[in-house]
Amino acid sequence: GQQVMQIPQYQHVQEGEDFTTYCNSSTTLSNIQWYKQRPGGHPVFLIQLVKSGEVKKQKRLTFQFGEAKKNSSLHITATQTTDVGTYFCAGPLSTDYKLSFGAGTTVTVRA
């Protein structure tokens, strides 16, 4: 079964509000990556986190890697309609040499 879990599966957000989506792994990850897929599009790499406790920001997006390197979060402030899409986290499980993707969080925005 899938070992990289994302919650929630769906996020309905009022424009201007903040929200957070979470990614959890059953094993330690050497890195965690986040991708965004717009409706009708393909996944596009956003960022990679490598260090325990690492925090990175891209404008209104804040990415965090957990201290145990088994979880990650993506926080979006002041949500805009351009944030619509599905956000995937992905990482190599401890014994693996390939990325395992979560099922994604699909974000819709109410104007």
Add this chain to the structure above:
Amino acid sequence: DVKVTQSSRYLVKRTGEKVFLECVQDMDHENMFWYRQDPGLGLRLIYFSYDVKMKEKGDIPEGYSVSREKKERFSLILESASTNQTSMYLCASGVGNTYNEQFFGPGTRLTVL
């Protein structure tokens, strides 16, 4: 910019047909991947390749095979298409470790009737 192209955006085939999905990347990447994407299941790896003529099974290789005769091209083959192979197929490429950042193509939506 990295460009990954796939031979078709939409494809309709009949059960039992042999199907070829082609992927080409223009950035001299050594790693190439084939995923299928289904609602609620995210991206599942079918096969990947880290070098010409090399291939490794992913999580769901059954019913699929691949070919990598040239560095820039990675083909996914469905030997005998079945209705449960109706899906979105995404190709990706990357450099270095096979778990590094990946660049995706636009996808091929395959329908098997």
